[in-house]
Amino acid sequence: MAAKKTVSKKVARKAAKKAKGKGTKKVAPEEDLFRVWVNWEYTRCSGGEICEGEEDSSYPSRETEYKDHEVQGIYSCDAKDGRGWSRYNESIDVEFEPVTGAEVFLVVVTYSSGDTFGSSSGNVTVIGCYEEKAQADSIASDIRADDIDADRDYRRSGKKTKKERFTGYKAWTGYFEGLEGVEVHRLRLDEDSGVKRF
Secondary structure (H helix, E strand, O other), rough: OOOOOOOHHHHHHHHHHHHHHOOOOOOOOHHHHHEEEEEEEEEEEEOEEOOOOOOOOOOEEEEOOEEEEEEEEEEEHHOOOOOOOEEEEEOOOOOOOOOOEEEEEEEEEEEEEEOOEEEEEEEEEEEEEEEEEEHHHHHHHHHHHEEEEOOEEEOOOOOOOOOOOOOOOOOOOOOOOOOEEEEEEEEEEOOOOOOEEE
């Protein structure tokens, strides 16, 4: 499930007012967001089978499932038509206009999940796509540091100003879930980048 970054009109107005006269960019209102598509493969490498001796059980335990992931490319909405797509295509809202060939930075989280009967490792959620490496690195650092407010928004704690960085569902937090890794990938829009593993 892709986490989508959206900015409400109220937040956009507040950010614009705060930025006025400081030389910073105005935050785009929600209807001005653009969309890109991430094309990736999600392959099961091993595990996930019913444990030996529990084949006849009503609720059998499963061996741990290990997964691997591959990114084929990232595309603007205009370029997605006519492309061969993998099983996993996620759309992501972005605050910049996607331009073919532009360098972008994709933030991806890998996490473990499961239930009473088994677990899986290497699950993926795409956090967002950013025009600036510094912004992507900042979000990745916040996730790694587990810097999460009670309202489940990413913010820098200890500061009086609450600058929103990422708002969305955090698939790696829960009773059976755990963060495995956070990566920032440098990609070019509308170009097949070969296979990038993460």
